[in-house]
Amino acid sequence: MEEIRATEIMAAAGARELRDNDVIVVGLGLPQVAAVLAKRTHAPGLTSLLEIGVVNMNPVDTPVGLADSRIFYRSTCWSGFLDILGMNLHRGIVDVGFLGALEVDRFGNINTTLLKEAPGKVRYINGSSGGNDVASLAKRVIIIMRHEKRKLPMALAHLTSPGFVGGKSRREMGLRGEGPHRVVTNMAILGFDPETHAASLLSLHPGIRVEEVVANTGFPLRVPKEVAVTPLPTPEELRLLREEIDPQRAYLG
Amino acid sequence: MCIVADKVKSVSEVVRTISDGSHIALGGFAIARNVITVVHELIRQQKKNLTLSQCVMGMEADLLVGAGLVGRIILGGGSLDRFGLLACVNRARETGQVISLDYSSLSICFGYLAGALGISFIPIKSLIASEVLDRLEAGPAAEELRRMKCPFTGEDYLLLKAITPDVSLVHVQVADREGNCQIDGPRWENEEQAKAARRVIAITEELVPTEHIQRFPERTVIPAHRVEAVIHQPFGAHPTAVFGCYDYDADHLKLYVEHMKRPERVREYLETYVLSTRDHWEYLEKTGGLKRMNQLKANRIFGY
Numbered sequence: 001m002e003e004i005r006a007t008e009i010m011a012a013a014g015a016r017e018l019r020d021n022d023v024i025v026v027g028l029g030l031p032q033v034a035a036v037l038a039k040r041t042h043a044p045g046l047t048s049l050l051e052i053g054v055v056n057m058n059p060v061d062t063p064v065g066l067a068d069s070r071i072f073y074r075s076t077c078w079s080g081f082l083d084i085l086g087m088n089l090h091r092g093i094v095d096v097g098f099l100g101a102l103e104v105d106r107f108g109n110i111n112t113t114l115l116k117e118a119p120g121k122v123r124y125i126n127g128s129s130g131g132n133d134v135a136s137l138a139k140r141v142i143i144i145m146r147h148e149k150r151k152l153p154m155a156l157a158h159l160t161s162p163g164f165v166g167g168k169s170r171r172e173m174g175l176r177g178e179g180p181h182r183v184v185t186n187m188a189i190l191g192f193d194p195e196t197h198a199a200s201l202l203s204l205h206p207g208i209r210v211e212e213v214v215a216n217t218g219f220p221l222r223v224p225k226e227v228a229v230t231p232l233p234t235p236e237e238l239r240l241l242r243e244e245i246d247p248q249r250a251y252l253g
Numbered sequence: 254m255c256i257v258a259d260k261v262k263s264v265s266e267v268v269r270t271i272s273d274g275s276h277i278a279l280g281g282f283a284i285a286r287n288v289i290t291v292v293h294e295l296i297r298q299q300k301k302n303l304t305l306s307q308c309v310m311g312m313e314a315d316l317l318v319g320a321g322l323v324g325r326i327i328l329g330g331g332s333l334d335r336f337g338l339l340a341c342v343n344r345a346r347e348t349g350q351v352i353s354l355d356y357s358s359l360s361i362c363f364g365y366l367a368g369a370l371g372i373s374f375i376p377i378k379s380l381i382a383s384e385v386l387d388r389l390e391a392g393p394a395a396e397e398l399r400r401m402k403c404p405f406t407g408e409d410y411l412l413l414k415a416i417t418p419d420v421s422l423v424h425v426q427v428a429d430r431e432g433n434c435q436i437d438g439p440r441w442e443n444e445e446q447a448k449a450a451r452r453v454i455a456i457t458e459e460l461v462p463t464e465h466i467q468r469f470p471e472r473t474v475i476p477a478h479r480v481e482a483v484i485h486q487p488f489g490a491h492p493t494a495v496f497g498c499y500d501y502d503a504d505h506l507k508l509y510v511e512h513m514k515r516p517e518r519v520r521e522y523l524e525t526y527v528l529s530t531r532d533h534w535e536y537l538e539k540t541g542g543l544k545r546m547n548q549l550k551a552n553r554i555f556g557y
Contacts, residue, residue, distance in 0.1 A: 028332075028334070050439075051309075051358055051441075052282055052285075052309075052439045052441050053439030053440055053441055054439050060555075061555075064284075064334045064335040064336065064501075065283060065284070065332070065334025065335050066282075066283065066309075066334065067282045067283035067284050067285035067309075067311070067334055067494070068284070068285075068334065068494070068501075068557075069285070069438065069494050069496045069497075069500065069551070069555070069556050069557035070555075070557055072438045072439060072496050072556060073555050073556050073557065078438055078439040078440065079439065079440065080362075080439060080440040080441045080442055080443065080444065080445075081308055081358055081359060081362040081441055081442050081445075082362055082366060082442070082444075082445055085358055085359040085362065086359060086362065086363070086366075089359070090359065090377070090378060090379070112330075113355065113385075122347060123343070123347065124338075124342075124343035124344075124346045124347055125338060125343070126330050126331065126332055126338065127328060127329065127330035127331060127355050128329060128330050128355065128356070128357040128358070128385055129308075129309055129329050129330030129331075129357065129358050130329070130330075130357065130358040130359065131330070131357070132357040132360075132379055132380055132383055132385055133357045133358060133359040133360070133379040136378065136379035136380070136381065136382075136383075137378060137379055158384055159383055159384035159385075160383060160384065160385055161383060162381075162382040162383050165382050165383075173381065173382040174381050174382065174408075174409040175378070175381060175382060176378055250335065
Protein backbone atom coordinates (compact mmCIF):
# COMPACT_ATOMS: atom_id res chain seq x y z
CA MET A 1 0.00 0.00 0.00
CA GLU A 2 1.01 3.59 -0.72
CA GLU A 3 2.86 5.33 2.10
CA ILE A 4 0.68 7.23 4.57
CA ARG A 5 1.02 10.99 4.20
CA ALA A 6 1.19 13.50 7.03
CA THR A 7 -1.95 15.22 5.71
CA GLU A 8 -3.83 11.92 5.95
CA ILE A 9 -2.74 11.51 9.57
CA MET A 10 -3.90 15.09 10.21
CA ALA A 11 -7.29 14.53 8.60
CA ALA A 12 -7.86 11.29 10.50
CA ALA A 13 -6.65 12.77 13.81
CA GLY A 14 -8.89 15.80 13.25
CA ALA A 15 -11.84 13.55 12.46
CA ARG A 16 -11.33 11.56 15.68
CA GLU A 17 -11.54 14.72 17.77
CA LEU A 18 -15.17 14.96 16.65
CA ARG A 19 -17.76 12.98 18.61
CA ASP A 20 -20.89 11.39 17.30
CA ASN A 21 -23.85 13.83 17.51
CA ASP A 22 -21.60 16.90 17.76
CA VAL A 23 -22.84 20.03 15.99
CA ILE A 24 -19.83 21.64 14.31
CA VAL A 25 -19.02 24.71 12.27
CA VAL A 26 -16.41 23.93 9.66
CA GLY A 27 -13.87 26.26 8.07
CA LEU A 28 -12.20 26.12 4.69
CA GLY A 29 -9.71 23.36 3.78
CA LEU A 30 -8.63 20.31 5.79
CA PRO A 31 -11.42 20.82 8.39
CA GLN A 32 -13.91 20.13 5.57
CA VAL A 33 -12.10 16.87 4.74
CA ALA A 34 -11.85 15.78 8.38
CA ALA A 35 -15.54 16.52 9.03
CA VAL A 36 -16.69 14.44 6.06
CA LEU A 37 -14.37 11.61 7.18
CA ALA A 38 -15.80 11.65 10.72
CA LYS A 39 -19.36 11.59 9.41
CA ARG A 40 -18.61 8.59 7.18
CA THR A 41 -16.88 6.63 9.97
CA HIS A 42 -17.41 6.92 13.74
CA ALA A 43 -19.72 9.95 13.84
CA PRO A 44 -22.73 9.33 11.58
CA GLY A 45 -24.81 11.59 13.83
CA LEU A 46 -22.48 14.56 13.27
CA THR A 47 -24.12 17.76 12.04
CA SER A 48 -21.79 20.00 10.06
CA LEU A 49 -22.62 23.63 9.41
CA LEU A 50 -20.96 25.90 6.83
CA GLU A 51 -21.27 29.67 7.26
CA ILE A 52 -22.41 30.17 3.65
CA GLY A 53 -25.64 28.41 4.67
CA VAL A 54 -25.16 24.67 4.25
CA VAL A 55 -26.19 22.02 6.76
CA ASN A 56 -24.76 18.49 6.51
CA MET A 57 -22.53 18.72 3.47
CA ASN A 58 -22.21 15.38 1.73
CA PRO A 59 -20.37 16.07 -1.52
CA VAL A 60 -19.73 13.47 -4.22
CA ASP A 61 -17.05 15.65 -5.88
CA THR A 62 -14.29 17.49 -3.99
CA PRO A 63 -15.21 21.17 -3.56
CA VAL A 64 -12.66 23.98 -4.01
CA GLY A 65 -13.94 25.80 -0.94
CA LEU A 66 -17.08 26.97 0.85
CA ALA A 67 -18.60 28.72 -2.17
CA ASP A 68 -18.54 25.65 -4.41
CA SER A 69 -21.83 24.20 -5.67
CA ARG A 70 -20.27 20.76 -5.06
CA ILE A 71 -20.77 21.36 -1.35
CA PHE A 72 -24.38 22.56 -1.79
CA TYR A 73 -25.53 19.45 -3.64
CA ARG A 74 -26.91 16.68 -1.36
CA SER A 75 -26.85 18.78 1.84
CA THR A 76 -29.98 18.75 4.01
CA CYS A 77 -30.69 22.45 4.49
CA TRP A 78 -29.79 25.71 2.75
CA SER A 79 -29.82 28.93 4.72
CA GLY A 80 -27.19 31.62 5.32
CA PHE A 81 -24.94 33.42 7.82
CA LEU A 82 -27.82 34.51 10.02
CA ASP A 83 -28.95 30.91 10.54
CA ILE A 84 -25.53 29.23 10.79
CA LEU A 85 -23.43 31.82 12.65
CA GLY A 86 -26.42 33.54 14.30
CA MET A 87 -29.16 31.11 15.26
CA ASN A 88 -26.79 28.17 15.80
CA LEU A 89 -23.35 29.50 16.78
CA HIS A 90 -24.38 32.73 18.53
CA ARG A 91 -27.30 30.83 20.08
CA GLY A 92 -24.71 28.66 21.83
CA ILE A 93 -25.51 25.20 20.48
CA VAL A 94 -22.34 24.60 18.47
CA ASP A 95 -20.09 21.99 20.12
CA VAL A 96 -17.03 22.36 17.91
CA GLY A 97 -15.54 25.07 15.77
CA PHE A 98 -13.12 23.48 13.34
CA LEU A 99 -10.66 26.00 11.90
CA GLY A 100 -7.48 26.39 9.88
CA ALA A 101 -4.89 29.06 10.68
CA LEU A 102 -1.95 31.06 9.35
CA GLU A 103 -0.49 31.38 12.84
CA VAL A 104 -1.40 30.12 16.30
CA ASP A 105 0.28 31.20 19.56
CA ARG A 106 0.69 29.21 22.77
CA PHE A 107 -2.69 30.36 24.12
CA GLY A 108 -4.52 29.17 21.02
CA ASN A 109 -5.06 32.64 19.59
CA ILE A 110 -5.42 32.52 15.80
CA ASN A 111 -4.22 34.76 12.99
CA THR A 112 -5.93 34.40 9.60
CA THR A 113 -5.56 38.04 8.47
CA LEU A 114 -2.00 39.04 7.58
CA LEU A 115 1.70 38.28 7.93
CA LYS A 116 4.55 40.61 8.85
CA GLU A 117 7.26 40.49 6.20
CA ALA A 118 9.66 43.13 7.48
CA PRO A 119 9.30 45.82 10.16
CA GLY A 120 6.38 48.01 9.14
CA LYS A 121 5.56 45.87 6.10
CA VAL A 122 2.55 43.56 6.14
CA ARG A 123 1.14 41.15 3.61
CA TYR A 124 -2.62 40.67 3.74
CA ILE A 125 -3.90 37.15 3.23
CA ASN A 126 -7.56 36.97 4.18
CA GLY A 127 -9.36 38.13 7.30
CA SER A 128 -11.67 36.65 9.88
CA SER A 129 -14.64 35.58 7.81
CA GLY A 130 -16.49 33.44 10.37
CA GLY A 131 -13.25 32.60 12.21
CA ASN A 132 -13.54 35.20 14.97
CA ASP A 133 -17.21 34.33 15.49
CA VAL A 134 -16.46 30.61 15.73
CA ALA A 135 -13.47 31.06 18.06
CA SER A 136 -15.52 33.38 20.27
CA LEU A 137 -18.66 31.27 20.48
CA ALA A 138 -18.12 27.53 19.86
CA LYS A 139 -17.95 25.29 22.94
CA ARG A 140 -14.58 23.92 21.88
CA VAL A 141 -12.26 24.92 19.07
CA ILE A 142 -10.08 22.55 17.09
CA ILE A 143 -7.37 24.00 14.88
CA ILE A 144 -5.77 22.08 12.06
CA MET A 145 -2.54 23.44 10.52
CA ARG A 146 1.03 22.72 9.37
CA HIS A 147 3.62 22.53 12.13
CA GLU A 148 6.27 25.16 11.41
CA LYS A 149 8.18 27.42 13.76
CA ARG A 150 7.00 30.59 11.98
CA LYS A 151 3.37 29.40 12.09
CA LEU A 152 3.53 28.76 15.86
CA PRO A 153 5.25 31.99 16.97
CA MET A 154 5.72 33.68 20.35
CA ALA A 155 3.75 36.71 19.12
CA LEU A 156 1.15 36.70 16.34
CA ALA A 157 1.36 39.18 13.48
CA HIS A 158 -2.35 39.82 14.07
CA LEU A 159 -4.79 38.38 16.62
CA THR A 160 -7.84 37.62 14.49
CA SER A 161 -9.66 35.08 16.63
CA PRO A 162 -9.33 34.77 20.41
CA GLY A 163 -8.16 31.73 22.31
CA PHE A 164 -7.03 32.48 25.87
CA VAL A 165 -5.74 36.02 25.21
CA GLY A 166 -2.66 36.64 27.39
CA GLY A 167 -3.44 33.37 29.21
CA LYS A 168 -6.71 34.78 30.57
CA SER A 169 -9.74 32.62 31.16
CA ARG A 170 -12.64 32.81 28.74
CA ARG A 171 -14.93 34.13 31.49
CA GLU A 172 -12.52 36.99 32.21
CA MET A 173 -12.53 37.85 28.50
CA GLY A 174 -16.33 37.93 28.42
CA LEU A 175 -16.59 35.15 25.84
CA ARG A 176 -19.22 32.42 25.85
CA GLY A 177 -17.32 29.62 24.13
CA GLU A 178 -14.84 27.54 26.11
CA GLY A 179 -11.96 28.22 23.75
CA PRO A 180 -9.21 26.23 22.07
CA HIS A 181 -9.21 22.51 22.73
CA ARG A 182 -6.77 20.92 20.27
CA VAL A 183 -4.23 21.90 17.63
CA VAL A 184 -3.79 19.08 15.13
CA THR A 185 -0.61 19.43 13.04
CA ASN A 186 1.36 17.26 10.64
CA MET A 187 3.66 16.30 13.56
CA ALA A 188 1.60 16.18 16.71
CA ILE A 189 -1.56 16.98 18.61
CA LEU A 190 -1.40 19.82 21.14
CA GLY A 191 -3.81 20.50 24.01
CA PHE A 192 -4.22 23.36 26.51
CA ASP A 193 -3.54 23.28 30.26
CA PRO A 194 -6.79 23.85 32.20
CA GLU A 195 -5.00 26.14 34.70
CA THR A 196 -2.43 28.13 32.74
CA HIS A 197 -4.20 27.78 29.35
CA ALA A 198 -0.79 27.24 27.72
CA ALA A 199 -0.26 24.69 24.95
CA SER A 200 1.17 21.29 25.81
CA LEU A 201 2.13 18.26 23.74
CA LEU A 202 -0.54 15.55 23.82
CA SER A 203 0.57 13.05 21.21
CA LEU A 204 3.24 12.58 18.56
CA HIS A 205 2.51 11.20 15.12
CA PRO A 206 4.35 7.92 14.43
CA GLY A 207 8.04 8.46 13.60
CA ILE A 208 8.14 12.03 14.94
CA ARG A 209 10.44 12.78 17.90
CA VAL A 210 9.76 15.24 20.73
CA GLU A 211 12.87 17.27 19.78
CA GLU A 212 11.56 17.76 16.24
CA VAL A 213 8.27 19.12 17.54
CA VAL A 214 9.99 21.44 20.01
CA ALA A 215 12.43 22.64 17.34
CA ASN A 216 9.52 23.43 15.02
CA THR A 217 7.51 25.31 17.63
CA GLY A 218 8.20 29.01 18.11
CA PHE A 219 6.81 29.19 21.64
CA PRO A 220 7.77 27.17 24.74
CA LEU A 221 5.77 23.94 24.62
CA ARG A 222 5.02 21.97 27.77
CA VAL A 223 6.14 18.38 27.24
CA PRO A 224 4.93 15.76 29.72
CA LYS A 225 7.17 12.79 30.69
CA GLU A 226 5.01 10.30 28.81
CA VAL A 227 3.76 11.34 25.38
CA ALA A 228 1.22 9.19 23.55
CA VAL A 229 1.55 8.22 19.88
CA THR A 230 -1.19 9.36 17.52
CA PRO A 231 -2.88 6.31 15.99
CA LEU A 232 -2.41 6.00 12.22
CA PRO A 233 -5.44 6.24 9.95
CA THR A 234 -7.14 2.86 9.53
CA PRO A 235 -7.24 1.21 6.08
CA GLU A 236 -10.91 2.20 5.81
CA GLU A 237 -10.15 5.84 6.69
CA LEU A 238 -7.39 5.87 4.08
CA ARG A 239 -9.68 4.34 1.47
CA LEU A 240 -12.36 6.97 2.15
CA LEU A 241 -9.84 9.83 2.01
CA ARG A 242 -8.14 8.61 -1.15
CA GLU A 243 -11.04 7.22 -3.13
CA GLU A 244 -14.08 9.19 -2.05
CA ILE A 245 -13.34 12.41 -0.17
CA ASP A 246 -10.28 13.84 -1.94
CA PRO A 247 -9.24 11.57 -4.84
CA GLN A 248 -7.58 14.49 -6.64
CA ARG A 249 -5.59 15.37 -3.51
CA ALA A 250 -6.75 18.96 -3.56
CA TYR A 251 -6.39 19.11 0.21
CA LEU A 252 -4.31 16.06 1.06
CA GLY A 253 -1.39 17.17 -1.13
CA MET B 254 -52.18 38.64 -17.31
CA CYS B 255 -51.36 42.28 -16.75
CA ILE B 256 -47.99 43.25 -15.37
CA VAL B 257 -48.17 45.67 -12.45
CA ALA B 258 -44.84 47.30 -13.04
CA ASP B 259 -42.17 46.30 -15.53
CA LYS B 260 -38.84 46.87 -13.80
CA VAL B 261 -36.62 45.28 -16.41
CA LYS B 262 -33.88 47.69 -17.41
CA SER B 263 -30.56 47.61 -19.20
CA VAL B 264 -27.43 47.44 -17.09
CA SER B 265 -26.08 50.71 -18.49
CA GLU B 266 -29.20 52.70 -17.60
CA VAL B 267 -29.30 51.21 -14.10
CA VAL B 268 -25.61 51.90 -13.44
CA ARG B 269 -26.06 55.52 -14.56
CA THR B 270 -28.35 55.97 -11.52
CA ILE B 271 -25.60 54.92 -9.09
CA SER B 272 -23.70 58.02 -8.05
CA ASP B 273 -20.04 58.41 -7.15
CA GLY B 274 -19.40 57.88 -3.47
CA SER B 275 -22.26 55.38 -3.08
CA HIS B 276 -22.16 52.57 -0.54
CA ILE B 277 -22.75 49.41 -2.57
CA ALA B 278 -23.46 46.07 -0.91
CA LEU B 279 -22.31 43.16 -3.06
CA GLY B 280 -24.34 39.95 -3.20
CA GLY B 281 -21.72 37.32 -4.04
CA PHE B 282 -19.63 35.01 -1.87
CA ALA B 283 -16.03 34.25 -3.01
CA ILE B 284 -16.61 32.55 -6.39
CA ALA B 285 -20.39 32.16 -6.23
CA ARG B 286 -23.15 34.39 -7.68
CA ASN B 287 -20.95 37.48 -8.12
CA VAL B 288 -22.63 40.51 -9.74
CA ILE B 289 -20.09 40.59 -12.57
CA THR B 290 -22.49 42.19 -15.10
CA VAL B 291 -22.96 45.29 -12.97
CA VAL B 292 -19.35 45.39 -11.76
CA HIS B 293 -18.11 45.52 -15.36
CA GLU B 294 -20.52 48.35 -16.16
CA LEU B 295 -19.48 50.29 -13.03
CA ILE B 296 -15.91 50.04 -14.33
CA ARG B 297 -16.91 51.07 -17.88
CA GLN B 298 -18.68 54.11 -16.44
CA GLN B 299 -15.66 54.83 -14.18
CA LYS B 300 -17.54 55.43 -10.93
CA LYS B 301 -15.48 56.94 -8.14
CA ASN B 302 -14.89 56.66 -4.43
CA LEU B 303 -17.29 53.80 -3.78
CA THR B 304 -17.75 52.08 -0.43
CA LEU B 305 -18.24 48.31 -0.67
CA SER B 306 -19.65 46.05 2.01
CA GLN B 307 -20.08 42.29 2.17
CA CYS B 308 -19.57 39.32 4.53
CA VAL B 309 -17.14 37.38 2.32
CA MET B 310 -15.71 39.28 -0.63
CA GLY B 311 -14.88 37.64 -3.93
CA MET B 312 -14.02 38.47 -7.52
CA GLU B 313 -16.58 41.30 -7.80
CA ALA B 314 -14.97 43.36 -5.00
CA ASP B 315 -11.48 42.53 -6.26
CA LEU B 316 -12.33 43.82 -9.77
CA LEU B 317 -13.79 47.09 -8.44
CA VAL B 318 -10.80 47.70 -6.17
CA GLY B 319 -8.36 46.72 -8.93
CA ALA B 320 -10.00 49.21 -11.26
CA GLY B 321 -9.49 51.95 -8.67
CA LEU B 322 -13.18 52.71 -8.09
CA VAL B 323 -13.19 52.06 -4.34
CA GLY B 324 -12.26 54.22 -1.36
CA ARG B 325 -13.51 52.07 1.49
CA ILE B 326 -14.32 48.40 2.10
CA ILE B 327 -16.36 46.97 4.98
CA LEU B 328 -15.87 43.22 5.09
CA GLY B 329 -15.84 40.00 7.07
CA GLY B 330 -13.19 38.37 4.91
CA GLY B 331 -12.62 37.30 1.36
CA SER B 332 -10.95 34.93 -1.07
CA LEU B 333 -11.35 33.13 -4.36
CA ASP B 334 -11.46 29.81 -2.50
CA ARG B 335 -8.71 27.48 -3.77
CA PHE B 336 -8.12 29.66 -6.82
CA GLY B 337 -6.30 32.21 -4.72
CA LEU B 338 -6.42 35.40 -2.71
CA LEU B 339 -8.04 38.73 -3.51
CA ALA B 340 -4.83 40.19 -4.89
CA CYS B 341 -6.21 43.67 -5.67
CA VAL B 342 -8.06 44.01 -2.36
CA ASN B 343 -5.00 42.84 -0.41
CA ARG B 344 -2.63 45.17 -2.27
CA ALA B 345 -4.96 48.11 -1.71
CA ARG B 346 -5.10 47.30 2.02
CA GLU B 347 -1.30 47.07 2.19
CA THR B 348 -0.68 50.37 0.39
CA GLY B 349 -3.53 52.21 2.06
CA GLN B 350 -5.24 52.83 -1.30
CA VAL B 351 -8.48 51.78 0.43
CA ILE B 352 -9.63 52.21 3.99
CA SER B 353 -10.39 48.70 5.15
CA LEU B 354 -12.82 48.02 7.98
CA ASP B 355 -12.23 44.38 8.80
CA TYR B 356 -15.02 42.76 10.81
CA SER B 357 -16.19 39.13 10.84
CA SER B 358 -18.89 37.40 8.80
CA LEU B 359 -21.42 37.42 11.64
CA SER B 360 -20.84 41.04 12.63
CA ILE B 361 -21.39 42.24 9.04
CA CYS B 362 -24.50 40.07 8.80
CA PHE B 363 -25.81 41.40 12.14
CA GLY B 364 -25.15 44.95 10.90
CA TYR B 365 -27.32 44.28 7.84
CA LEU B 366 -29.95 42.57 10.01
CA ALA B 367 -30.21 45.67 12.20
CA GLY B 368 -30.52 47.78 9.05
CA ALA B 369 -33.20 45.45 7.68
CA LEU B 370 -35.16 45.56 10.94
CA GLY B 371 -34.99 49.33 11.14
CA ILE B 372 -33.13 49.33 14.46
CA SER B 373 -30.09 51.54 14.83
CA PHE B 374 -27.75 49.05 16.51
CA ILE B 375 -27.44 45.40 17.49
CA PRO B 376 -25.58 43.61 20.33
CA ILE B 377 -23.14 40.80 19.56
CA LYS B 378 -20.93 38.41 21.53
CA SER B 379 -18.12 37.98 19.02
CA LEU B 380 -15.25 40.33 18.03
CA ILE B 381 -14.74 41.01 21.77
CA ALA B 382 -11.15 40.33 22.91
CA SER B 383 -9.46 40.42 19.52
CA GLU B 384 -7.19 42.67 17.52
CA VAL B 385 -10.00 42.85 14.95
CA LEU B 386 -11.96 44.96 17.43
CA ASP B 387 -8.90 46.88 18.69
CA ARG B 388 -8.16 48.03 15.15
CA LEU B 389 -11.76 48.97 14.41
CA GLU B 390 -12.00 50.97 17.64
CA ALA B 391 -8.70 52.70 16.96
CA GLY B 392 -9.61 53.55 13.37
CA PRO B 393 -12.40 55.09 11.34
CA ALA B 394 -15.00 52.62 12.69
CA ALA B 395 -14.69 53.97 16.25
CA GLU B 396 -17.99 55.79 15.89
CA GLU B 397 -19.74 52.62 14.78
CA LEU B 398 -18.93 50.57 17.88
CA ARG B 399 -19.82 50.74 21.55
CA ARG B 400 -19.52 48.39 24.50
CA MET B 401 -22.20 47.95 27.11
CA LYS B 402 -23.59 45.65 29.74
CA CYS B 403 -26.97 44.06 29.21
CA PRO B 404 -29.42 46.05 31.39
CA PHE B 405 -31.18 42.79 32.30
CA THR B 406 -28.34 40.31 32.93
CA GLY B 407 -25.21 42.44 33.25
CA GLU B 408 -23.49 40.48 30.50
CA ASP B 409 -20.90 42.32 28.37
CA TYR B 410 -21.86 43.06 24.77
CA LEU B 411 -20.37 44.82 21.80
CA LEU B 412 -22.85 47.07 20.00
CA LEU B 413 -22.66 47.37 16.23
CA LYS B 414 -24.23 50.23 14.35
CA ALA B 415 -26.73 49.17 11.70
CA ILE B 416 -25.39 48.90 8.14
CA THR B 417 -27.68 50.60 5.61
CA PRO B 418 -26.14 50.50 2.12
CA ASP B 419 -27.30 52.90 -0.59
CA VAL B 420 -27.63 50.10 -3.11
CA SER B 421 -27.69 46.33 -2.81
CA LEU B 422 -26.76 44.27 -5.88
CA VAL B 423 -27.83 40.65 -5.97
CA HIS B 424 -27.49 38.01 -8.66
CA VAL B 425 -30.34 35.46 -8.64
CA GLN B 426 -31.34 32.45 -10.68
CA VAL B 427 -34.92 33.50 -11.36
CA ALA B 428 -36.94 36.73 -11.30
CA ASP B 429 -40.07 38.05 -12.95
CA ARG B 430 -40.49 41.46 -14.59
CA GLU B 431 -41.94 42.92 -11.37
CA GLY B 432 -38.83 41.98 -9.41
CA ASN B 433 -39.78 38.89 -7.41
CA CYS B 434 -36.41 37.21 -6.87
CA GLN B 435 -35.94 33.50 -6.26
CA ILE B 436 -32.64 32.04 -5.08
CA ASP B 437 -31.65 28.39 -5.39
CA GLY B 438 -29.00 27.00 -3.01
CA PRO B 439 -27.63 28.74 0.10
CA ARG B 440 -28.38 32.46 0.42
CA TRP B 441 -25.50 33.68 2.67
CA GLU B 442 -26.46 37.29 3.64
CA ASN B 443 -28.54 38.05 0.53
CA GLU B 444 -31.84 38.63 2.33
CA GLU B 445 -30.56 40.76 5.24
CA GLN B 446 -28.28 42.74 2.93
CA ALA B 447 -30.97 43.50 0.36
CA LYS B 448 -33.57 44.43 2.95
CA ALA B 449 -31.10 46.72 4.77
CA ALA B 450 -30.41 48.73 1.61
CA ARG B 451 -32.26 51.79 0.34
CA ARG B 452 -32.33 50.42 -3.20
CA VAL B 453 -32.18 46.84 -4.47
CA ILE B 454 -31.03 45.96 -7.98
CA ALA B 455 -31.38 42.34 -9.05
CA ILE B 456 -29.58 40.65 -11.90
CA THR B 457 -31.31 37.47 -13.02
CA GLU B 458 -30.21 34.51 -15.09
CA GLU B 459 -33.73 33.83 -16.21
CA LEU B 460 -36.76 36.07 -16.57
CA VAL B 461 -39.92 34.10 -15.82
CA PRO B 462 -43.64 34.86 -15.95
CA THR B 463 -45.18 35.81 -12.61
CA GLU B 464 -47.24 32.58 -12.79
CA HIS B 465 -43.97 30.68 -12.24
CA ILE B 466 -43.24 32.75 -9.12
CA GLN B 467 -46.78 32.13 -7.89
CA ARG B 468 -46.34 28.41 -8.33
CA PHE B 469 -43.27 28.34 -6.01
CA PRO B 470 -43.69 31.35 -3.72
CA GLU B 471 -41.59 29.68 -0.97
CA ARG B 472 -38.53 30.21 -3.16
CA THR B 473 -38.96 33.99 -3.28
CA VAL B 474 -36.25 35.52 -1.08
CA ILE B 475 -36.64 39.17 -2.11
CA PRO B 476 -40.21 40.08 -3.14
CA ALA B 477 -41.02 42.60 -5.86
CA HIS B 478 -41.99 45.53 -3.64
CA ARG B 479 -38.40 45.69 -2.34
CA VAL B 480 -36.81 45.62 -5.79
CA GLU B 481 -36.24 48.72 -7.87
CA ALA B 482 -34.83 47.24 -11.08
CA VAL B 483 -34.26 43.89 -12.73
CA ILE B 484 -31.41 43.29 -15.15
CA HIS B 485 -31.76 40.16 -17.26
CA GLN B 486 -28.36 38.70 -18.09
CA PRO B 487 -27.78 34.98 -18.73
CA PHE B 488 -24.29 33.88 -17.61
CA GLY B 489 -24.22 37.23 -15.85
CA ALA B 490 -22.08 35.95 -12.96
CA HIS B 491 -19.44 34.33 -15.18
CA PRO B 492 -16.71 33.30 -14.31
CA THR B 493 -18.24 32.70 -10.86
CA ALA B 494 -20.79 29.93 -10.34
CA VAL B 495 -24.58 30.09 -10.15
CA PHE B 496 -25.96 26.98 -8.49
CA GLY B 497 -28.33 25.06 -10.74
CA CYS B 498 -27.34 27.15 -13.78
CA TYR B 499 -23.58 26.83 -14.38
CA ASP B 500 -20.29 26.00 -12.72
CA TYR B 501 -17.44 28.44 -12.10
CA ASP B 502 -15.07 28.78 -15.06
CA ALA B 503 -11.86 27.40 -13.56
CA ASP B 504 -9.79 28.36 -16.60
CA HIS B 505 -10.88 31.97 -16.53
CA LEU B 506 -10.50 32.24 -12.75
CA LYS B 507 -6.92 30.99 -13.07
CA LEU B 508 -6.27 33.52 -15.85
CA TYR B 509 -7.77 36.25 -13.64
CA VAL B 510 -5.57 35.31 -10.68
CA GLU B 511 -2.46 35.22 -12.88
CA HIS B 512 -3.17 38.76 -14.09
CA MET B 513 -4.18 40.30 -10.78
CA LYS B 514 -1.26 39.09 -8.72
CA ARG B 515 1.02 41.34 -10.79
CA PRO B 516 0.07 45.02 -10.46
CA GLU B 517 1.35 45.81 -13.95
CA ARG B 518 -1.04 43.25 -15.49
CA VAL B 519 -4.25 44.46 -13.80
CA ARG B 520 -4.79 47.09 -16.50
CA GLU B 521 -4.28 44.47 -19.21
CA TYR B 522 -7.07 42.30 -17.78
CA LEU B 523 -9.43 45.26 -17.42
CA GLU B 524 -8.68 46.47 -20.96
CA THR B 525 -9.18 43.07 -22.54
CA TYR B 526 -12.28 41.86 -20.73
CA VAL B 527 -14.06 44.98 -19.46
CA LEU B 528 -13.11 48.30 -21.05
CA SER B 529 -12.88 47.03 -24.63
CA THR B 530 -16.18 45.14 -24.41
CA ARG B 531 -19.42 47.04 -24.90
CA ASP B 532 -21.56 44.79 -22.72
CA HIS B 533 -21.71 41.39 -21.04
CA TRP B 534 -22.54 39.61 -24.32
CA GLU B 535 -19.28 40.84 -25.84
CA TYR B 536 -17.43 39.83 -22.67
CA LEU B 537 -18.91 36.32 -22.93
CA GLU B 538 -17.79 36.09 -26.57
CA LYS B 539 -14.25 36.97 -25.49
CA THR B 540 -14.21 34.35 -22.75
CA GLY B 541 -15.19 31.46 -25.00
CA GLY B 542 -18.67 32.26 -26.23
CA LEU B 543 -21.55 29.84 -26.55
CA LYS B 544 -19.31 26.78 -26.73
CA ARG B 545 -17.59 27.56 -23.43
CA MET B 546 -20.82 28.55 -21.68
CA ASN B 547 -22.39 25.31 -22.78
CA GLN B 548 -19.50 23.37 -21.21
CA LEU B 549 -20.10 25.18 -17.91
CA LYS B 550 -23.86 24.54 -17.89
CA ALA B 551 -24.99 22.70 -14.79
CA ASN B 552 -25.92 19.07 -14.68
CA ARG B 553 -29.62 18.99 -13.74
CA ILE B 554 -29.07 16.62 -10.81
CA PHE B 555 -25.89 18.10 -9.32
CA GLY B 556 -26.56 21.79 -9.96
CA TYR B 557 -22.97 22.33 -11.18
